[in-house]
Amino acid sequence: MMANTSDRFILQTRNLNLWYGERKALANINIDIQPQRVTAIIGPSGCGKSTLLRCFNRMNELLPGIRIEGQVLYNGEDLYGSNVDVTEVRYRIGMVFQKPTPFPKSIFENVAFGPRIHGLTENLAERVERSLQQAALWDEVKDRLHHNALGLSGGQQQRLCIARALALEPEVLLMDEPTSALDPVAAGKVEELIVNLKKRYTIVIVTHNLQQGARVADTTAFLLGGELVEIGPTSEMYTRPRDNRTEAYITGRFG
Amino acid sequence: MDSLKRRTTHRKRWDRLFQGLFGAATLFGVVALLLLITDILRKAAGWIDLQFLTSFPSRFAEDAGILSALAGSIWLIGLTAPIALPLGVASAIFLEEFAPQSSLTRLIQVNIANLAGVPSIVFGILGLALFVRALGAGRSLLAGALTMSLLVLPIIIVSAQEAIRAVPDSQRQAALALGATKWQAVRSVVLPAAMPGIMTGTILALSRAIGETAPLIMIGALSFVAFLPSGPLDQFTVLPIQIFNWTSRPQEEFSHVAAAGIVVLLVLLLVLNSAAVLIRNHYRKRFEA
Ligand SMILES: Nc1ncnc2c1ncn2[C@@H]1O[C@H](COP(=O)(O)OP(=O)(O)OP(=O)(O)O)[C@@H](O)[C@H]1O
Ligand SMILES: [Mg+2]
Numbered sequence: 001m002m003a004n005t006s007d008r009f010i011l012q013t014r015n016l017n018l019w020y021g022e023r024k025a026l027a028n029i030n031i032d033i034q035p036q037r038v039t040a041i042i043g044p045s046g047c048g049k050s051t052l053l054r055c056f057n058r059m060n061e062l063l064p065g066i067r068i069e070g071q072v073l074y075n076g077e078d079l080y081g082s083n084v085d086v087t088e089v090r091y092r093i094g095m096v097f098q099k100p101t102p103f104p105k106s107i108f109e110n111v112a113f114g115p116r117i118h119g120l121t122e123n124l125a126e127r128v129e130r131s132l133q134q135a136a137l138w139d140e141v142k143d144r145l146h147h148n149a150l151g152l153s154g155g156q157q158q159r160l161c162i163a164r165a166l167a168l169e170p171e172v173l174l175m176d177e178p179t180s181a182l183d184p185v186a187a188g189k190v191e192e193l194i195v196n197l198k199k200r201y202t203i204v205i206v207t208h209n210l211q212q213g214a215r216v217a218d219t220t221a222f223l224l225g226g227e228l229v230e231i232g233p234t235s236e237m238y239t240r241p242r243d244n245r246t247e248a249y250i251t252g253r254f255g
Numbered sequence: 256m257d258s259l260k261r262r263t264t265h266r267k268r269w270d271r272l273f274q275g276l277f278g279a280a281t282l283f284g285v286v287a288l289l290l291l292i293t294d295i296l297r298k299a300a301g302w303i304d305l306q307f308l309t310s311f312p313s314r315f316a317e318d319a320g321i322l323s324a325l326a327g328s329i330w331l332i333g334l335t336a337p338i339a340l341p342l343g344v345a346s347a348i349f350l351e352e353f354a355p356q357s358s359l360t361r362l363i364q365v366n367i368a369n370l371a372g373v374p375s376i377v378f379g380i381l382g383l384a385l386f387v388r389a390l391g392a393g394r395s396l397l398a399g400a401l402t403m404s405l406l407v408l409p410i411i412i413v414s415a416q417e418a419i420r421a422v423p424d425s426q427r428q429a430a431l432a433l434g435a436t437k438w439q440a441v442r443s444v445v446l447p448a449a450m451p452g453i454m455t456g457t458i459l460a461l462s463r464a465i466g467e468t469a470p471l472i473m474i475g476a477l478s479f480v481a482f483l484p485s486g487p488l489d490q491f492t493v494l495p496i497q498i499f500n501w502t503s504r505p506q507e508e509f510s511h512v513a514a515a516g517i518v519v520l521l522v523l524l525l526v527l528n529s530a531a532v533l534i535r536n537h538y539r540k541r542f543e544a
Contacts, residue, residue, distance in 0.1 A: 091433075094433070101426060103426065113433060165432075
């Protein structure tokens with residue numbers, strides 16, 4: 001139905017509204033995400049960034065009392081359609097959380113988790129190695145694949161979680177403040193990784209760190225009070241914001 | 256400055272006082288336990304031997320043995336565990352992970368918690384009506400194990416629920432975000448993480464069942480059994496019933512036999528509890544190293 005736009009955009013929302021009980025968290029959001037680009041979502045705390053991100057892989061459904069109106073389109077198809085299998089959505093659209101969430105299993109089993117539950121056990125070892133390499137973690141862990149993942153440092157754990165998501169070869173990778181729990185060095189590594197990953201993946205990243213957004217994102221969306229104020233190429237957004245609320249946020253006058 | 260010093264010494268005095276009080280309370284428990292155990296060991300000395308462990312009960316204290324009661328207790332636990340563990344864990348999983356947040360769920364929840372505190376004799380009455388009579392299991396090991404399962408089920412459910420609840424939600428979310436179904440997330444992430452807690456709770460519940468007497472007397476376990484049960488439909492006795500039987504004999508020698516029986520029961524409990532600790536440590540090492 002939206003075939004004309006779906007050629008250019010991998011994820012889109014159409015008049016998306018979302019309520020937590022009585023409280024409205026997203027208001028009439030229309031956003032288009034380009035494939036093989038990094039899109040950053042910025043905005044002050046509580047403006048709905050995580051909420052919007054969770055709409056893209058339907059993780060919102062887990063919360064009680066939530067109500068969603070409008071559409072989220074994935075390659076032009078309604079992500080919330082009645083014939084859509086939510087596990088398949090999450091198979092194609094991966095997610096990395098703010099805090100690293102390794103399973104208390106071996107490094108290998110962490111990465112193999114997704115492939116295993118989807119029955120992709122052929123050439124599993126290769127798949128695990130490839131994912132760890134893409135996540136720039138292979139060299140650090142190749143000698144201890146069968147050690148517990150909880151023994152890794154925070155930054156390594158986060159890259160492991162990225163590898164775990166990549167093991168399913170998703171089309172889109174959603175990241176919710178993936179470096180905010182890491183020290184600057186570890187955060188730098190993850191940032192570098194994001195830039196490298198966009199050759200193959202579409203990345204949507206929520207960040208509080210404007211410098212980080214400027215470094216990694218091609219496109220930036222500014223959210224305020226559940227509304228999308230402005231979206232555009234990152235360089236323009238940071239130098240010549242169209243909306244003075246964006247300017248105020250970027251120059252640090254609130255947020 | 257001076258008043259601060261005074262107040263500090265004052266607080267320190269209270270601190271020492273309470274430390275002493277709590278220490279004394281602990282000491283009281285330990286000393287009482289030690290006295291009890293030394294008394295039992297003293298009485299049992301010379302009575303625990305191979306003959307005691309391998310003989311059936313007898314009218315003569317010298318010939319009396321614990322074999323049928325020990326076998327009965329082990330049979331009973333061996334039958335109770337495979338009944339109560341899956342039922343309890345499945346209930347806990349359902350209540351924690353799948354049940355809708357309704358008032359019915361809450362009602363069930365409160366009832367289970369209350370059942371854990373119901374006197375064991377009540378379970379005996381239920382077992383007598385339900386398993387011995389209605390189901391026709393008779394006064395068998397099976398009837399006993401089913402009754403014991405009812406008794407330990409609330410404890411297993413509650414401890415399994417606690418273990419499941421202790422698994423951080425971020426773990427479930429991580430699994431779901433990889434496209435796992437709810438059940439896959441429970442089976443491959445939540446359950447393994449909750450397993451040590453579930454096992455510990457189950458073993459402790461079972462060791463409570465080992466010490467139970469009242470419900471088994473209620474359903475008609477025997478107190479004089481001169482044979483070994485060969486299957487779940489056989490009649491049986493258990494350690495605490497046998498011990499009680501011995502303590503109620505008038506002859507002085509039987510108090511020694513009873514003490515020997517208590518030692519056997521204590522050792523069995525100790526073995527079970529050590530198993531619980533070992534399992535917990537084993538998993539803790541696996542999950543935290
Ligand atoms: N599970 C929930 N139940 C109810 N309200 C929620 C829930 N999650 C978020 N909200 C509310 O929705 C609004 C948007 O929250 P969201 O987490 O999306 O903000 P955010 O932009 O990600 O903030 P932060 O930068 O602090 O992470 C907030 O007002 C928040 O209080
Ligand atoms: Mg957030």
